[in-house]
Each structure stands twice: as C-alpha cells, then as structure tokens.
Amino acid sequence: xxxxxxxILCGCGVYDxxxxxxxxxxxxxxxxxxxxxxxxAPNIDQMHVVDHVKGQPSEEKRNVLTESARIARxxxxxLKNLKVSEFDAIIIPGGFGVAKNLSTWTTQGKDCSVIxxxxxxxxxxxxxxxxxxxxxxxxxxxxxxxxxxxxHVAGVCQQFLQDEGIEAMDWPARSPYLNPIEHIxxxxxxxxxxxxxxxxxxxxxxxxxxxxLESGTSGMSGxxxxxxxxx
Numbered sequence: 001x002x003x004x005x006x007x008i009l010c011g012c013g014v015y016d017x018x019x020x021x022x023x024x025x026x027x028x029x030x031x032x033x034x035x036x037x038x039x040x041a042p043n044i045d046q047m048h049v050v051d052h053v054k055g056q057p058s059e060e061k062r063n064v065l066t067e068s069a070r071i072a073r074x075x076x077x078x079l080k081n082l083k084v085s086e087f088d089a090i091i092i093p094g095g096f097g098v099a100k101n102l103s104t105w106t107t108q109g110k111d112c113s114v115i116x117x118x119x120x121x122x123x124x125x126x127x128x129x130x131x132x133x134x135x136x137x138x139x140x141x142x143x144x145x146x147x148x149x150x151x152h153v154a155g156v157c158q159q160f161l162q163d164e165g166i167e168a169m170d171w172p173a174r175s176p177y178l179n180p181i182e183h184i185x186x187x188x189x190x191x192x193x194x195x196x197x198x199x200x201x202x203x204x205x206x207x208x209x210x211x212x213l214e215s216g217t218s219g220m221s222g223x224x225x226x227x228x229x230x231x
Contacts, residue, residue, distance in 0.1 A: 003035040003088040008118070009068035009076060010041060010097030015050035017064070019095035023071050026093050026135045038087075039076040041068035042117050047100040064101050079117040084124035089131040 007026060011017020030037050041064050049060040069076045092098060099105040105112040114122075125132050161168055 003033075004086060005030055005035050005037045006082055006087045006090045006121070007037050007039050008041065008079065008090065008092045008102075008121070009039055009064075009071060010095060010101040011046055011062070011064050012067040012070040013050070013052050013097075014095050015052055015055065016046055016048060016100060017067055017095055017097035018071060018093050020071060022093040022095065022135050026091055037091075039068065039072040040079045040082050040121075041065045041076050042079045042101070042115060044101065044115070046097070047106065050096075064097070079121065082117075082121050084121070084128060084130065087125075087130070089133065090121060090125050091133045091135055093135045 007023070007030075009018045009023065012020070014020070027037065043063065043065040046062050046064055046067065048057045049062050050056065051058045065076065065078060092102075096106070101115075102118050103112050103114045122132060158168075
C-alpha cells in the first residue's frame with residue numbers, strides 16, 4: 001500500500017504564500033516514490049498580499065485556503081480537518097507564507113506563535129512518531145543555515161553540499177537558539193507541557209475531592225445517610 005502524505009500549503013506565491021517551485025518539487029518526488037498526497041491549508045485570511053511584480057504589499061485581501069487551491073488545482077482541504085491517523089507523514093514546503101500565515105514569525109520573531117491548526121498537526125504527528133518534514137529550494141550559490149548537530153556535519157552531508165555548490169554558514173558552537181525553527185519547537189513543547197500539567201492538576205483535584213467525600217461519609221451512620229444530612 002502506498003504511503004499517504006499530508007502537504008501543508010499557506011497560499012500561492014513565494015512572497016506571501018507557498019513557494020510554487022518547492023511545492024511541485026515535493027509533489028514530483030512523492031510521485032516518483034509511489035506516495036499519495038493530499039494538500040491542506042488553513043481557512044484564514046493572509047497576513048497581506050504582495051504584488052509579485054513590484055515586490056510590494058497591495059491593498060488586496062485574500063484567503064489562504066482559496067489561494068492554495070490555485071497550486072493544488074482545487075484539490076485542497078481545510079487544515080482543521082486533517083486526521084493524523086490517515087497519513088504516514090507531513091511535509092511543509094517553504095515560502096514566506098510559512099512565516100506570515102502559519103505563524104507570527106515575521107512580526108514577532110523569536111516571540112512568535114503558531115496558528116492552532118498547524119500546532120495541532122505537528123504535535124499530532126510528533127506524538128505518534130510520524131515523520132515531519134519541511135522543503136526548501138536550493139541552487140548553486142545558496143547558503144545553508146544549519147547547526148552543528150552530528151548528522152549535519154557528517155562527511156556525507158558535507159560532500160552533498162559541496163557537490164551542489166551550496167555554502168554552509170559558519171555556526172557558533174552551542175548556539176541552537178540562532179535557528180528560528182528551534183523557537184517554534186519550544187512553543188509547541190511548552191504548550192504540550194502546559195496541557196499535561198493542567199491534566200495532572202485536574203486528576204489530582206478529582207482525587208482529593210474523592211478522598212474528602214469518602215472521609216466525610218465514613219463517619220455517617222445509615223440513619224444520617226438516609227435522611228440526606230451529616231451528623
């Protein structure tokens with residue numbers, strides 16, 4: 001049975017949505033590997049609309065789901081309806097729409113937040129240990145930003161970058177916070193921790209109430225209980 005992959009779009013066009021080249025690169029490679037994909041996008045307004053000829057914001061208002069349908073030829077679903085159980089992996093192609101429409105990174109930087117449908121999707125795939133991927137377009141002369149994790153500095157990775165003509169940026173040791181994606185993970189992890197703490201507190205509270213009721217009724221006689229009042 002072929003793998004099922006959810007591909008997340010955030011509009012149409014590199015400056016205010018999904019980068020079209022990256023989306024179709026993902027589509028082609030998935031097709032070559034025999035995988036099936038379904039496109040999803042949030043049904044929200046774009047942060048703004050950019051005139052791709054002038055490279056300047058315009059006064060237009062556009063919807064992310066509607067714009068994403070341009071790339072997916074209309075075959076796109078509302079992100080809130082994504083079910084993790086129906087897919088084997090999730091991929092998010094690049095484009096400035098990721099920073100503008102899926103999060104507030106553009107305006108808030110490291111203090112940004114992620115829209116709830118994206119947070120729910122990423123947490124869902126992470127919780128069941130299914131692959132989560134992002135896609136970007138590289139060409140000769142590009143510079144890659146990566147930290148010093150051992151898989152990133154392995155010989156095979158260094159050779160690939162050299163063969164593709166991609167220059168790796170110098171990265172200070174022990175500085176993962178310089179990578180914007182690390183702040184996104186922090187937000188998701190914090191939200192997950194808060195949910196777990198809240199759930200634990202509710203469980204503890206219910207346990208205490210149960211004990212109070214049990215201790216309160218243990219000293220009551222059958223007579224008191226039958227009349228519905230304490231001694």
